[in-house]
Amino acid sequence: MVQQETLNRVFASLADPTRRDILIRLGTGPATISELTAPTGMSLTGMKKHVQALESAGLVVTRKVGRSRQCRLADAPLDGAMAWLAFYQRLWARRLDGLDAYLTLRPDQPARPAGPTRADSSARTDPTSPTRPEGP
Structure with missing residues (x-):
């Protein structure tokens, strides 16, 4: 059950395009939340929530470095x-x-019927065909 919960968090995190962009950026190396925020125009609070979701899924590891929070990928x-x-x-x-x-089809198998042919389908639409129900 724990495995399923982990997978649910991982796939839910990967479903968000902003979080995928964060993972792509962190693939080039560690970055602070401020560095992740700069190209997006998002607020620090909004970025922090995305990073927390990724951290909760175990995809990102953060640590406090001075006044900033350093983020890096976790691959487990x-x-x-x-x-x-x-x-x-x-x-x-x-x-x-x-x-x-x-x-x-294998050579040792008889050929399967290919389905109705054009001649068969035209016979069904022929008004003189005996299989056509009679109208009023």
């Missing part, structure tokens, strides 16, 4: 999210491979 929760994504990627790849194998 992303490892869990990547493992979760990789599991489902393998699952869907197997399912799609199975579907492909089912739909692909």
Whole structure:
């Protein structure tokens, strides 16, 4: 259950474009909250809330340095999210491979009917066709 809660926080944090931008910026190296705020035009309080959400998800680690708060990436929760994504990627790849194998004709199999042909569909719309219900 703890794993699910961690994944929920990680994916909720990654769903916000501002938080993704913060992670991208921190990918180049540590930064203070003021440095993160400068290019956005956001208030320090607003940026601090975003950083706190990322910190709560375990994606960012902060520490007090003098009067400012230094932020850096923490990769452990992303490892869990990547493992979760990789599991489902393998699952869907197997399912799609199975579907492909089912739909692909092999030389030892008889050909499947291709469905109604154009001649079949025109017979159904032919007013003289005996299968057409009679009108009033």
